[in-house]
Amino acid sequence: MDILVVGGGASGMMAAISAAKLGANVTIFEKNDRVGKKILSTGNGKCNLTNLNMDLSMYNSDDRDKLRYCLNAFSEKDTLDIFGQLGLMLKNKKGYIYPLSEQASVVLDVLRHMLDVLGVNIKTGMDVKDIIAGNGFDVITDGSKHHFDKVILACGSYAGFDDKKRKNVNSYDLAKKMGHSIIPVLPALVQVVCAEEYYKSISGVRCDATVTLYNENGAVGRERGELQITDYGLSGIVVFQLSSEISRRLERHEELNLVIDLLPEFDEDSFESFISGRIKSYLGENVESFFLGMIHKKLSALIMRLCSLKPTDIVDKANAGDLYKACIMMKTFTASVSSTKGFENAQVCTGGVPLTEVNEKLESLYQKGIYLCGEMLNVDGKCGGYNLQWAWTSGCIAGSFAAADGK
Ligand SMILES: Cc1cc2nc3c(=O)[nH]c(=O)nc-3n(C[C@H](O)[C@H](O)[C@H](O)COP(=O)(O)OP(=O)(O)OC[C@H]3O[C@@H](n4cnc5c(N)ncnc54)[C@H](O)[C@@H]3O)c2cc1C
Structure with a gap:
């Protein structure tokens, strides 16, 4: 099974690890020159990667039942477990979880190390322009075409982007092309x-x-x-x-x-x-x-x-x-x-692909074989590790089911 993850952010890396652990051949296409750039600036450089005071009221979404299901399926405790398995030592500050070193870069390092151990193929500078469904998916990047059995969209949102950068974001168009609607994407944590x-x-x-x-x-x-x-x-x-x-x-x-x-x-x-x-x-x-x-x-x-x-x-x-x-x-x-203060100053976005338009495996209801995770979906959390928890939760669910379904 060849799986492509579009976007090497927090959710995309977790999706890739989860799929590769189940034996899939996983590739990440990331349009930046490196994966996980955003993780470095989280929590003022310390990365507040989850929160033990987990509650649905900390989130906004159009489908609270599905959100509850997902957060139970991969909870904050699973985040502690998985990062424990990755060798990351953690610090608990009144329920707010940070790496013991208080360095966001270490969170990225352990994720990259695991991607490496699992043989995930990371290709940077790859901006996915189009995805054509047929027998599997043809994925178009600048001037080249690649074929995959399944695709996980983990493209993030407009958060942190000025007007110019926002114009270059086509991830919501990729979802629209699959038949999805988009709940207005607006700045949050701003x-x-x-x-x-x-x-x-x-x-x-x-x-x-x-x-x-x-x-x-x-x-x-x-x-x-x-x-x-x-x-x-x-x-x-x-x-x-x-x-x-x-x-x-x-x-x-x-x-x-x-x-x-x-x-x-x-x-x-x-x-x-x-x-x-x-x-x-x-x-x-x-x-x-x-x-x-x-x-x-x-x-x-x-x-x-x-x-x-x-x-x-x-x-x-x-x-x-x-x-x-x-x-x-x-x-x-x-x-x-x-x-x-707009997208440029926002840490996350509210809005995106409705959670009602994916099933509990986070697979698109409109295009079999396409999965979505992270901020692209209409889930946004409050400050305190809740957004990264959503990235880990949704990444793990999308990656695991993409690899397990139809095996
Ligand atoms: C300053 C700041 C501090 C934060 N601090 C915290 C914190 O302490 N705790 C917390 O829980 N949350 C925090 N957040 C929020 C958290 O970082 C995000 O919610 C989370 O990283 C989102 O992960 P993601 O994978 O959905 O998206 P992203 O991390 O944005 O990753 C998406 C990736 O997809 C790539 N991509 C997009 N389109 C394409 C395409 N067409 N082709 C190829 N690649 C593409 C992008 O380049 C990007 O690398 C913070 C955010 C910011 C900006």
Whole structure:
């Protein structure tokens, strides 16, 4: 059985290893000059390769039942096992799994070593332009034709690509040619651009916050964690975790706001009593001192300005309504979402080939012998190792079944 894997990223390498282990002759065509380039930049160069706190709620997909089936068929524990077999020592940081060496390059090294041991034929600089189904598949690259019994599409997404690079991506066209539809591919795990003019003045602030995403009808998402404020808007883990939802809703032209709770330790009641106590103890002092030590100075300066308070105003002489408004704003600081920072800055994409259009072996429902895995499919996870877990899961399933079916 001759199997071609198109794309030598995380999912493609796992697919190739899984198929070769079952005795298939496996070739990888990778259009870059080397395989696994993206792995090197994962987890800030440390590669967060899975997460022990695995839950379906960490993912977005059009077919949650199939996703659940796949994540059970090849789970985070299987990831630990397989990397253990590859000789990779691992480190567990509160459930987030990294290589012990904290070097993403080592993850790539062990995968490449196993591809080598299994005799997988890696051909780089091979951009697959077309796949023609007949008796098996004729695969067209620049000026040459190759024949394979089965093909696994593991071509990734637009994540990290500028407009120019995106124009050269034809992987979704390969899937379309097989009869697949494409759910709009949009940036995810990405920063958010906000409409207000004042972001430059608060740029550089990092704080713990609860951020709630609202559309016209109410709250549609909430995350707690580190928020980073930049000169264009918002970044940080909390915003990344909401960004896939934001992208899809922006695509539907929904009006979106992010409401930031800068003092998330307080619930409504405890905040009311904290503030009334604080006002009493700051009587006679100025408003600047009142806010000092509660939130970042840049934020309190902005909140005072937005609520028409002067730093020199005396707490008991300041307009009570304005002071109250400023206090409330610390728990409901609102940012209007204009856009995301685009594919170029995105770590992954949401959208792609619907998971409903493949079976549980990840074989195309429209073209027997074609399998799909990785980000090409409409599955995107939150930060924390969930996207690589999907790459390992889907790669292993597609590779194993491609090799086992019809043997
Ligand atoms: C900066 C950054 C940090 C990240 N950190 C993490 C992390 O710590 N943990 C985590 O879980 N996830 C992380 N991710 C996400 C994760 O890296 C991806 O979800 C995962 O690598 C996707 O694997 P893939 O195989 O689907 O696609 P890719 O890794 O993108 O591989 C696809 C491959 O296919 C090739 N290809 C495409 N079209 C063709 C064609 N026509 N012919 C031949 N070859 C083709 C491409 O060149 C590419 O090499 C991060 C992503 C980025 C960008």
